[in-house]
């Protein structure tokens with residue numbers, strides 16, 4: 387495997403995955419997202435050595451949606467600490483759809499984990515209580531390696547206007563003491579972090595930081611503490627792909643997080659960060675084309691975390 391081959395493998399991954407797009411649907415519960423062309427498909431890879439590969443619609447902007455939940459978690463852990471964060475959210479996969487609030491009433495007032503909507507809203511409440519959104523956004527700039535990243539105002543307004551299920555969860559959690567700050571301030575922060583507009587190169591940059599032990603390959607700066615990185619990546623394995631995280635772990639085997647905007651980040655330890663985008667979603671809310679691109683790359687490049695040593699070594703030795 388050499389660099390030229392990696393370029394070719396990525397292009398093949400994209401072409402092989404296009405056929406699945408017709409089985410998927412764009413997210414329409416956020417009206418602004420329903421306008422996106424479902425046939426878009428793009429991907430970027432950045433290796434820890436700094437080589438970049440792109441294919442398809444990689445320059446197309448889309449909103450991070452739930453991918454942002456990994457960044458807000460890391461931000462909250464770094465600034466507020468583990469005890470505070472995990473006093474408000476659990477660490478367990480829920481097995482329920484991302485927008486379910488059933489367990490808040492029947493199981494525990496703490497949302498199961500920080501990647502379902504209720505958990506991410508609880509974390510957003512902690513952050514919004516002490517920080518301005520621009521402080522969070524500047525962390526996004528560092529992770530993605532681009533200072534011009536901003537929110538998509540139309541998507542923000544669309545979700546803020548229609549996100550009544552999220553609003554209900556937030557008020558429910560205010561009632562049970564999980565959210566202690568102002569609910570509308572919390573929701574504004576949450577909808578804004580979901581509306582941050584990126585492309586797959588930005589996502590690959592961020593996932594390369596995850597793959598590279600928390601250190602930005604462009605500057606050499608540590609952006610994420612090791613202990614926090616371990617927590618974030620473990621939760622990505624167990625809860626990152628909605629209620630199909632178990633199947634994804636078997637079929638792809640990389641820490642990953644998807645969002646209903648069609649993006650997915652995935653990282654292969656000490657090798658590369660990957661960002662993919664395809665707005666046609668499967669019934670769980672994962673990009674259908676993006677999922678297949680990652681499965682293709684994992685199988686061809688031996689990226690599964692339990693891939694046999696042989697294929698991993700070939701890859702490392704020759705790239």
Ligand code: GLU
Nearest residue numbers: 451452484503580645646
């Ligand atoms: N902003 C979206 C929501 O709250 C995020 C969902 C997602 O990407 O999973 O419904």
